[in-house]
Amino acid sequence: MSDLSVAKTAPTSGFDVAAVRQDFPILSQQVNGKPLVYLDNGASAQKPQAVLDAMDRYYREMHSNVHRGAHTLGDRATTAFEGARETVRGFLNAESTRQIIWTRGTTEAINLVANGLAPRLKAGDEILVSYMEHHANIVPWQMVAERTGAKVVPVQVTPDGELDLDSFNSLLGDRTRVLAITHVSNVLGTINPVAPLIEQAKALGVITVLDGAQAVPHFQPDVQALGCDFYAFSSHKVFGPTGIGVLYGKEQLLEEMPPYQGGGEMIERVSFERTTWNTLPYKFEAGTPAIAEAVGLGAAIDYLNGFDRQAMEAAENALLTRANELLETVPGMSLIGTAKRKVPVLSFKIDGLHPSDIGTLLDQQGIAIRTGHHCAMPLMDFYGVPGTARASFAFYNTLEEVDQLFTGLQKIQRLFA
Template identity: 70%
Template sequence: MNLEQVRADFPILEQEVNGKPLVYLDNAASAQKPQAVMDAMTQYFRETHSNVHRGAHSLGDRATALFEGARETVRSQINAASANEIIWTRGTTEGINLVANGFYRSLKQGDEILVSRMEHHANIVPWQMLAEATGASLKVIEVTPEGELDQQSFRDQLSERTKVFAITAVSNVLGTINPTREMVAAAKEAGAYTLVDGAQAIPHLGADVQALDCDFYVFSGHKLFGPTGIGVLYGREDLLNEWPVYQTGGEMIHRVSFEGTSFQNSPYRFEAGTPAIAEAIGLATAMRYLDDLGHDGLHEAEAALDRRVDEWVADFPGLTRYGQAQNKVPVLSFWLEGLHPSDLGTLLDQQGIAIRTGHHCCMPLMEHFGIAGTARASFAFYNTVEEVDTFFQGLQRIQRLFTGK
């Protein structure tokens, strides 16, 4: 992979912030977009814009072809069996809520929902509300001191009472890559429905939903170098055609009368109203862009960044790292002695370095480590080893200025 050429595909990286070259290390929150994505969306608005599916004119036909072509691209990229298994959502959060909504009529007291302590709030709160409404219980898989899922805790919590198992494939705080396939298989053997939150995994690892064999898989476009406001829910077609609808309105109906309404099959039964057409095109373009670069090269680039981070952390006084899993993506969550994370983020920004601070929508995980939040630097394939050095040198300058070390 020609890194210089790749970085040229991302115009935003060329700017200065506070008089310094931008070092963008907030990719776990939202990754930057290549020019190809912006061009595809602009071209749609300039040449093709129309509503989809029922326009009796050429623009409508072309817009529909692009929109449904984007769905087919996603199907191919995640190896779904059918494009009918690809539902457009506003993002991972909406996808999880859509699935959780389907259990309100079926769960009952005595049933259990199993999640983990490292989940994003979006994969906790919908299940929490479902449990409160149905009388089901929410069970939690604990985390080891190294930041990995405690597999004994998983085995202890999983039982024939487990009706839903919802797990993140990669932690947005720790970077931990979970043994998702093995855990999904165990949960399915116990008779549970399975949902995988792939928001943090798919930008680094891709996805193969048939190999994973989960019932549902969710992810967002903006973390995958695509636009905001678009995401994907994958679900097995046989399940989706029986799943309760999430929203009602136009497009998703089969027939409406005052005597009653019937709904279309998947995916349209879950896509009420005018969809995010340009955003779907942008997301598909982002996935093709990554495929064209070659996933092996992307993995090698990220592994080199992770090794450089490890070298710095191993000999950095006063830096406490959270998450030391054997298998992880390049994410560093940390505390620097004597400095609050929010202050650290502001001081790094003055040097043109963008990181994220706070609880990262993972308060239960922060409670596990006995902290309120962390500073987090998250890396993507377009970052350079020199940017890793710039980041740590920036930390050193701040440390000397405020602690004298």
């Protein structure tokens, strides 16, 4: 018999999670004979019906290539495609759609920036990252550093999973050229204090790049208030389709950067003597874009904009609070990452159990989590673990699902006790 006897956190008033769940068809299914409890949102979030409908409508009513089509379907597709760009601009509070570049995701966005900034880097320059970065915000910088002679320098984290500000202050200096840091850790859930870090970096003329992949599902960033030079996120993390992401960039820097890829759309004129580039944002969008996916991302953001975001964040905080209340109900369970400010992500281990076994046994109970190193091997090395089990929550998860997770973990722990 499970012991979940701690006081339950009351649901947040003003946010009807039962009604929200009706918008997500996938959540109503059973897995292994059990109702699905989907707690792998940090890897990829589910899609509301509004997104599915928008993409279906695009393919049924307006599919055509965008720009330059001299026909009605081309006009419809272009209007929907560029309308989605405007939706993203508003979501990020960017000044202009010229600053919104479509990419395949956060990974390609960071690669684009790293390669675009390579001409600015030389031997002895330093690129500041942190130990909590996803590989996508480490490896591109290592590749560019190898080409240019620059050096990737990691900022330490504290044992509780916060950025070590003493380490940051000691490393930020005259040689720093780029600060590339995650807004929210995909492993720890830590919300980094990026605004003051950016302010410090900008005072030294450092270019700032934020990985926002794990932030945008939980709160709405304001790039003008943050003051960052670049901000990247992926559609599939924010309840939109896979295969598309966004890079926001300061217009002057984007103008100065060379194109990342060559081909159609990104050109103004091509000749064998000389090729000139298209204007922003198309300069960085070679080839036929992910049109339906852009439409789907726009629909996802429109869907989110229909909620009281403060109420949504409060509902997510209630999930995290409930999970923290239940930690002691599973003997041998320990949490990796206990920052004061974090989104509802639990990375944990249980004494005597391998993370992959935890994931497999939870799946047998219909509970989906992620296990492994979470594309954050340096952080795993810091904590001295090969990997963790990770439960990551979204606004459509319920307090009852938190209880089911811990009931499932108790069953597993008893099997191996």
